[in-house]
Amino acid sequence: MKPAQPVSPAPRDIDPVSLRLFLSALEEGSLARAAARENIVPSAVSKRMSEMEDAFGVPLLERGVKGVQPTPAGNALATHARRLLQDMDRMHREMAGFASGVRGHIRLAVSVAALSGDLPAQIQSFRRAYPQIDISLEEDTTQAAFRSVLDGNADVAAGSDFGHDGLQVYACGHCELAAVVPGQHLLADREALDYAQLLPFEQIELNRDNGISSVFEQAAKGAGVTRRISARVSSHETICMLVARGMGVAVVPQYLKARLSHLDIRFVPLTGPWSSTPICIAVRDPDALSPAARALLAHLGVLPADGR
Secondary structure, eight states: OOOOOOOOOOOOOOOOOHHHHHHHHHHHHSSSHHHHHHHHHHHHHHHHHHHHHHTTSSSSEETTTTEEEEEEHHHHHHHHHHHHHHHHHHHHHHHHHHHHOEEEEEEEEEHHHHHHTTHHHHHHHHHHHHEEEEEEEEOOOOHHHHHHHTTTTTTEEEEEEEEOOOOOOEEEEEEEEEEEETTTTTTTSOOOOOOOGTTSSSSEESSOOOOHHHHHHHHHHHHEEHHHHHHHHHHHHHHHHHHTTTBBBBBTTTTTTHTTTTEEEEEEBGGGSEEEEEEEEEEEEEOOOHHHHHHHHHHHTTTTOOOO
């Protein structure tokens, strides 16, 4: 009869401390530096790493004279570990909030287009109605905002509705769009423009991923025309400054017209399917939202007051 083999700990028994040590080792590139960072002895870090490798049955770290680096399995575990630890931190914050009378924290990722409408005022009215709920707002492109929710780095995203695989979305208004051209441009006196009328001219757009650019790229392909991009810049305001200097034409949110009236440019409303971009609220799983996040979505009118 063969002696019983020692039983390795099941993966489900791996504790958050081991996961934090694992991430520290990856970020520091060294078990010794991870130990110093976490204020424990290096042998304890090494032991926990070996226990995790035994539990999962695969090597997680490649050890060398210059330190450690993740194996492919280690990279996969790091993704899960970060999300799990973020969720646990969020759980502790929310439970502590209920105990102290503060009712939660919402991480909100939004696009420029989403901020161009009523959303800022709605957020402010929500803060007045729920002073015990904190909101952290970060502006980025729509795609980046949606990725933040998918990756667990944000609870709620708001942006243009141009693709949202893996998310539940709710309609929440529109962002009106306009062509912006130099004040003396051939198109400056038009009352309205179709996007196709901009295709003969060089265009300026954002240098970050954004849904509207991909839509206009498809529109140009449909018309059999290759768009000519003269510049890619970091903001719509910079786009308008370059348009004023004659570097090209562009499509920007209509709300910028009042803000940039000092520039020698003309905002011409777009017609047809490109006249506005729909704005949506996106979440990963509405049933898994915190009470605070459900309260926000109810306040925005995209969920019933009970969050269901």
